[in-house]
Amino acid sequence: MSVRIMQGDCRDLMPQHGPFDMIVADPPYGDTSLEWDERVENWHHLAVQCLKPTGSIWVFGSLRYFMAEGRHFEAAGLRYAQEIVWEKHNGSGFHADRFKRVHELAVQWYRQDAAWGEVYNEVQKTNDATARTVRRKKRPTHTGHIEAGHYVSEDGGPRIMRSVIYARSCHGRAIHPTEKPVDLLETLIRTSCPAGGLVGDFFAGSGAAGEAAIMTGRRYVGTELDLRYAAAAQGRLASILPLGAAA
Ligand SMILES: C[S@@+](CC[C@H](N)C(=O)[O-])C[C@H]1O[C@@H](n2cnc3c(N)ncnc32)[C@H](O)[C@@H]1O
Known part of the structure; x- marks a missing residue:
């Protein structure tokens, strides 16, 4: 299996390693004054250039990050698809006078020159449905054309995964302070x-996506x-690859 982490700037190195079926990007959000937390500029259009027309980009960030940076994704030729909320078991509280923050966002973008129907999209299911029959008569006007139909679900059967996804954060065992x-x-x-x-990871950190x-x-x-971090990520991936596989 071909798995590789390179040390260097994603803007210099990633474009020639595509085309990617999917890109993961977890850039510094630039929300704090910490030395490493500086927003990276001019990577968005390079990512689009090395993304297959059927591909999409999942970008981690805070709402503040996307409010500040959203226009760069659109200017680079990307269209918003959807977002998920990652719910953590504990949070990063910067402020004692605000809600304890236990979530982050990941937003999916796809190329403006592609139709959503062409983008690779394997809808995920969880086996926790409750028994019911749903009839859909009219298409909701805000979501475009949806055929009328109905479905029957069973207790414990599959249902479309919810957009708020709980996953324990890596506190205590993390290689990287913002490890996913x-x-x-x-x-x-x-x-x-x-x-x-092929997955392309522009800001690999600990190599969790690898x-x-x-x-x-x-x-x-x-x-x-x-x-x-590049060395730690390389070591991490080498340790889980089958013996003899290149890292
Ligand atoms: C939010 S962290 C990524 C954490 C990673 N997703 C994980 O799970 O471990 C962002 C990383 O991007 C790296 N970085 C910043 N600018 C970069 C650039 N131009 N090219 C590649 N990596 C960069 C930082 O050193 C940092 O480790």
Whole structure:
């Protein structure tokens, strides 16, 4: 299986390693004054250039990040598809006078020159339906054309996964201060990258998305600017790859 983390700037290294079936991007949000938390500019259009027309980009961020940066995604030729909320078991509280923050967002974008119907999209299911019959008579006007129909669900049967996804954060065992959970990344990869497809990870950090790619049988290329994290991520992936596979 081809899995690789390169040390360096994603803007220099990633474009020539595509085309990617799916891109994961977890850039510094720029929400704090911490030294490493600086927004990265001019990567959006490079990501679009190396994304397959059937591909999509999942970007992690806070609402504040997307309010500040949203226009760059659109200017780069991307269209908003949907977002999920990652609900953590504990939070990062910067303020004692506000709600304890226990969530982050991941927003999916696809190319403006592609139709949503062409984008690879394997809807995820969970086996926790309750028994009911739903008849859909009219199409809701705000979501475009939806055929009339009905479905019957059974207790414990499959239903479409909810957009608020609980996953334990990596506190206490993390390689990186903003490490994302592998199980959450596996869900996004299964949704947006075909089996055996290529995942591009622009801001690899600890290599969590690389581990998720290995676990789901996808190929992976990531970049990480920081030497220490790049080395730690390379070690992490080498330790879970079958003996003899290149990292
Ligand atoms: C939010 S963290 C990513 C964490 C990662 N998703 C994980 O689960 O471990 C962002 C990372 O991007 C890296 N970074 C910042 N600018 C970069 C650039 N231009 N190219 C590649 N990596 C960059 C930072 O060093 C940092 O480790």
